[in-house]
Amino acid sequence: MRFAYADPPYLGCAVRLYGDHPEAAVYDTVEGHRALVERLCDEFDGWALSMTSGNLHDLLPLCPKASRVMAWVKPFASFKPNVPVAYAWEPVIVRGGRKRDKQQDTVRDWCAANITMQKGLPGAKPAEFCNWIFSVLNVHPGDELVDLFPGSGNVGAAWESWQRQRRMFA
């Protein structure tokens, strides 16, 4: 099966945070995100899409009704002096995935994991978050997982390690 994780620049933050990418401005438009959601629906059996909570109003209506809104909560997140209520969780919209069999554990629709302290790329995802996405989508070793916005490469590295471990204990 074919899965995707999409971690685009968040609407309204694209040029500010990722202006070194020549086409970052696309993701400061709702139309850019609409095209991404259409691609996810057309090309993949299951996908997960990250965003910031302030984007839900604009982006959730672009997603199929059967999508689910899940949460990445961040026990440790960056507190900014001019933001009195911190942004300490992020929505993840999930669609499709492999059907679970009765032997498989139930997976929560939220994950608690600290942000990475990685310098250089804002938004690099921690391995615990990636593993949770793999479980939610119920990917199996040998499936194709396309990381559409690789950035630091953390998601790809977590995927390789996750497959290795699953194969070892299969």
Ligand SMILES: C[S@@+](CC[C@H](N)C(=O)[O-])C[C@H]1O[C@@H](n2cnc3c(N)ncnc32)[C@H](O)[C@@H]1O
């Ligand atoms: C939120 S970051 C991805 C972080 C990644 N998931 C990680 O764990 O490191 C978004 C990435 O998309 C890239 N990007 C910006 N505009 C883009 C565009 N139009 N097409 C593809 N990638 C783009 C940015 O340079 C950045 O690396």
